[in-house]
Amino acid sequence: MNTQPSLHGLTARAPALADWLDANAETLDTDATLSADVVPQLAGAGLLRIGVPVELGGTGGTIGDAIDNVAEVAGHSFAAAFVLWGQRTFIEYLLQSPNRALRDRLLPALLCGELAGATGLSNAMKFLSAIEPLQIRAADTPRSNGAPAWRINGGLPWITNLRKQGFVAAAAVDHEAGGPPSIFAIAHNAPGVTRSDDLDLIGLRGTNTAALQMADTLLTDDDRITDDAPAWLVRVRPAFLGLQCGMSLGLARRSLAATHEGGPGARAAVVDDVAALTDQLDTLTTRLKTGVTQGDFVDTPASLFKLRIALAELVHDAATLEVQTGGGRGYLRGLSGLARRQREAAFVPIVTPSLVQLKNQLAAQRAQHIKLGTVS
Numbered sequence: 001m002n003t004q005p006s007l008h009g010l011t012a013r014a015p016a017l018a019d020w021l022d023a024n025a026e027t028l029d030t031d032a033t034l035s036a037d038v039v040p041q042l043a044g045a046g047l048l049r050i051g052v053p054v055e056l057g058g059t060g061g062t063i064g065d066a067i068d069n070v071a072e073v074a075g076h077s078f079a080a081a082f083v084l085w086g087q088r089t090f091i092e093y094l095l096q097s098p099n100r101a102l103r104d105r106l107l108p109a110l111l112c113g114e115l116a117g118a119t120g121l122s123n124a125m126k127f128l129s130a131i132e133p134l135q136i137r138a139a140d141t142p143r144s145n146g147a148p149a150w151r152i153n154g155g156l157p158w159i160t161n162l163r164k165q166g167f168v169a170a171a172a173v174d175h176e177a178g179g180p181p182s183i184f185a186i187a188h189n190a191p192g193v194t195r196s197d198d199l200d201l202i203g204l205r206g207t208n209t210a211a212l213q214m215a216d217t218l219l220t221d222d223d224r225i226t227d228d229a230p231a232w233l234v235r236v237r238p239a240f241l242g243l244q245c246g247m248s249l250g251l252a253r254r255s256l257a258a259t260h261e262g263g264p265g266a267r268a269a270v271v272d273d274v275a276a277l278t279d280q281l282d283t284l285t286t287r288l289k290t291g292v293t294q295g296d297f298v299d300t301p302a303s304l305f306k307l308r309i310a311l312a313e314l315v316h317d318a319a320t321l322e323v324q325t326g327g328g329r330g331y332l333r334g335l336s337g338l339a340r341r342q343r344e345a346a347f348v349p350i351v352t353p354s355l356v357q358l359k360n361q362l363a364a365q366r367a368q369h370i371k372l373g374t375v376s
Ligand SMILES: Cc1cc2nc3c(=O)[nH]c(=O)nc-3n(C[C@H](O)[C@H](O)[C@H](O)COP(=O)(O)OP(=O)(O)OC[C@H]3O[C@@H](n4cnc5c(N)ncnc54)[C@H](O)[C@@H]3O)c2cc1C
Pocket: 086, 119, 120, 121, 122, 123, 130, 131, 158, 159, 160, 161, 201, 204, 209, 350, 351, 352, 353, 354, 355, 356, 357, 358, 360, 361
């Protein structure tokens, strides 16, 4: 049984970045002084190119490698991993977009970290699950040559990685003229786009998390990631969620590793629990990476939802074990990352799709199966 979770991946592969994250994890969580540096740091270590085809400027590999990458960063700084999630997920949107010109225009700046990519698709994911309507609307405004164009109005209350130096954000938009909603890439300097001040968060404060408002912002087909958001989201959701689950993998792994830093008595008390959680983590990691890489979850999203729930519970259990073995030291400021990881663990259940949302969806699905007689 493996009871010693490895934390050496990033340290071995990108030591300068690992050191920077370790030295600044507390700052990245508690204030915004380093918020401009995160994307360039991640890019400098080549992390944004992982799982991106070589012919598109990446270093190759699979989406499973990109998930590992998020997990490794989360073991050092959850705030940086959240930024990486936003950036890499936006990159994934372009890789899976039929709009090749948009991909070719934005990808180079995103991969080298000049441009930040933000994913404002919580609203769209909740829309897909019939929880809330889309919050941005588009009115047809064809150009003089007859080419389609739209004026969009609305806003998103939460988006991470709205880097003040320049960003592009993905958002789902409802068309007043009817038809399926679209997803657009909205540039920070498009007319009518306003970024709020950073939100006053209890943690993750170095993540450039703010609200975004659009007032009569003119967009064209050149900015459109897809013209059929529901169908496209179903295909992209496994990567979106898989990369997000990477944050849970890394955080759980880090908390389990921290239990080994306790005294011998404390370690002995939790050794069986740590071993069981470590085994469970290994199993869930393999199932997640294999399922996302092979495309299994496109048709069976419920299996992915169950994995996301299991991982969130594991993060909670691992964080609790870390508290138990940390003793009073964990309650002193600046002596360990324990308090920070408690705040980070509290974020895991609420990020979309939230645990309550997924549990409700699974319950509704079960009820439907029972009604149809497909479950005993
Ligand atoms: C620090 C931070 C960063 C974030 N960054 C991003 C980002 O980059 N991009 C982004 O798009 N979003 C982001 N979010 C938003 C986040 O993903 C969640 O969508 C948001 O916190 C939950 O929305 P809410 O608070 O408005 O929940 P509410 O809508 O108030 O709902 C409360 C809870 O109930 C659930 N719920 C509501 N109605 C139903 C229903 N009918 N059935 C089942 N469950 C239901 C919701 O999922 C939620 O968990 C961020 C949030 C935080 C705190």
